[in-house]
Amino acid sequence: MSEDVDCLPSATSSRKLSLTENGHDKVDALPAYMKITWLHAFLPFISLSIYVYDIGYNIAVAVFHYSNKDYWYFGLTLTFILIPTLVMTGISWRWYVLDARKQEIVQYKNLKLIFILQRLGLFSRYLESIFLTIYFIIAKDTSEKKECYTFVVYADTIANKLRFFGCLMGSAPQLVLQIYILALQNPLYGDNRFMLFTQINSCLASLVSLSWSLVSYQRSLRLSLPNKVSLTWQGIAVQFLWRFSVIAARVLALALFAAIYNWYISIVCGVHCIIMFAWIVSMKTSFCENRCEELGYNAVLAVMYIFCYFNPVDSPTRYRYAIYYTFMFCENTLLMTLWFTKAEPHLWYRIPAFVGHYMSFFIGLLYMLVYYLVYHPSKSCTLEI
Known part of the structure; x- marks a missing residue:
C-alpha cells in the first residue's frame, strides 16, 4: 500500500496561498488543486x-x-448523546474564539448569519462549510476565489474533525451499548416491535456515522494538502464500505462478549489500549508542540484503536495495517470464541452472528485491498508476493 494521509500537525494546517501586499495572489488563474464543485x-x-x-x-x-x-440503559444512552455534544460545542466555541483573535476566518458579508450560530457547535461548522463552498463556487473574481479557498478547506477540515472525535466519544460506545442490550433481550423488547426497529436503526445510524466520519475526515485532510490528490467518489464509496464492514465486525465481537462476560470487557479494552498506546508512541508522532500533549494525543488514538485504525504519521501504511488487522483478527476471534462457547446452544442468532462476524471482517479487508489497488489517489499500490 502506498502513502496515505490521516492526520495533520494542527487544525489550521490547510493549504496556504502566497499573497501580495493587497491580499491577492500574483497569478490570475486558479491553481490546479483549487477545484471545488457542487458535489463538494x-x-x-x-x-x-x-x-x-x-x-x-x-x-x-x-x-x-x-x-x-430501564433507567440504567437510559442513563448510559443519554450520556453518550450529551457528553459528545457538549464537548464538540465547547471545542467549536473555543476554536471560534481563537480564529477571531488570529483573524484566520474571513467573515464574508453574505455569511455572517453562520457565525451567529456558533453556539450550535457542529451544526454551525457544517453550515459554515456548506455556505463557504457555495460562495467559492459562485464567486466570479479569481482573486476572491483564491482568498476564499483556504477558508473552505479550513471549515471543512474543522467540521469533519469535530464529528470524527464526536463519533469516537458517542457513536462508537453507543453502538456497542445498543448491540449489548439487543443481545441480552434476545432480541425482542417484550412485544414492542417498534422498539426493536428503533434500536436496530440506532445501531445502523451509529455505525454509518462512525464509518462516514472516518472517510470524510480523511477526504478533508487530503484536500488540505496541495501535494495530495483528492479522493474520487468511487474511492470514497469503497473506503466507506471498508470501514463499515470492519467496524461492524469489531463492534459485534465486543458487544456479544460483553453480553455474557459483562465487565470483563473493560479489561479487554484496557489491555488493548495499553498495547496500542505503546505502539503509537513507538511511531514517534508529531501532532502537538510539547511531549505531554503529544502523549495525551497518543492516548486518545489508543482509545480510538479499539474500533479502527487511524494513520498517525504520513508514511507508507502497508505494514502498520497488516499489524493492526492481524492483532484485531486474533482479538476478535478470542472474543467470539469465548462468547460462542458460553452462549445458549438454542440461541437463534448464535451461528449467524459467529459466521456474520467473519464475513463482515474479511469483506472489509477485501474492500480495503480494492481501495488501495484501484481507487487510492496515488494509484501506485502493488501487491507484494
Missing part, C-alpha cells in the same frame, strides 16, 4: 444529515428505555 458542497450536507439521523434515533432509544423504566 453536497458532502457536508450528507455528513450533517447522517449526524441528525444518528442523534434522532439515539434520542428515540433513550426515550424508550426511560418509558420501560
Whole structure:
C-alpha cells in the first residue's frame, strides 16, 4: 500500500496561498488543486444529515428505555448523546474564539448569519462549510476565489474533525451499548416491535456515522494538502464500505462478549489500549508542540484503536495495517470464541452472528485491498508476493 494521509500537525494546517501586499495572489488563474464543485458542497450536507439521523434515533432509544423504566440503559444512552455534544460545542466555541483573535476566518458579508450560530457547535461548522463552498463556487473574481479557498478547506477540515472525535466519544460506545442490550433481550423488547426497529436503526445510524466520519475526515485532510490528490467518489464509496464492514465486525465481537462476560470487557479494552498506546508512541508522532500533549494525543488514538485504525504519521501504511488487522483478527476471534462457547446452544442468532462476524471482517479487508489497488489517489499500490 502506498502513502496515505490521516492526520495533520494542527487544525489550521490547510493549504496556504502566497499573497501580495493587497491580499491577492500574483497569478490570475486558479491553481490546479483549487477545484471545488457542487458535489463538494453536497458532502457536508450528507455528513450533517447522517449526524441528525444518528442523534434522532439515539434520542428515540433513550426515550424508550426511560418509558420501560430501564433507567440504567437510559442513563448510559443519554450520556453518550450529551457528553459528545457538549464537548464538540465547547471545542467549536473555543476554536471560534481563537480564529477571531488570529483573524484566520474571513467573515464574508453574505455569511455572517453562520457565525451567529456558533453556539450550535457542529451544526454551525457544517453550515459554515456548506455556505463557504457555495460562495467559492459562485464567486466570479479569481482573486476572491483564491482568498476564499483556504477558508473552505479550513471549515471543512474543522467540521469533519469535530464529528470524527464526536463519533469516537458517542457513536462508537453507543453502538456497542445498543448491540449489548439487543443481545441480552434476545432480541425482542417484550412485544414492542417498534422498539426493536428503533434500536436496530440506532445501531445502523451509529455505525454509518462512525464509518462516514472516518472517510470524510480523511477526504478533508487530503484536500488540505496541495501535494495530495483528492479522493474520487468511487474511492470514497469503497473506503466507506471498508470501514463499515470492519467496524461492524469489531463492534459485534465486543458487544456479544460483553453480553455474557459483562465487565470483563473493560479489561479487554484496557489491555488493548495499553498495547496500542505503546505502539503509537513507538511511531514517534508529531501532532502537538510539547511531549505531554503529544502523549495525551497518543492516548486518545489508543482509545480510538479499539474500533479502527487511524494513520498517525504520513508514511507508507502497508505494514502498520497488516499489524493492526492481524492483532484485531486474533482479538476478535478470542472474543467470539469465548462468547460462542458460553452462549445458549438454542440461541437463534448464535451461528449467524459467529459466521456474520467473519464475513463482515474479511469483506472489509477485501474492500480495503480494492481501495488501495484501484481507487487510492496515488494509484501506485502493488501487491507484494
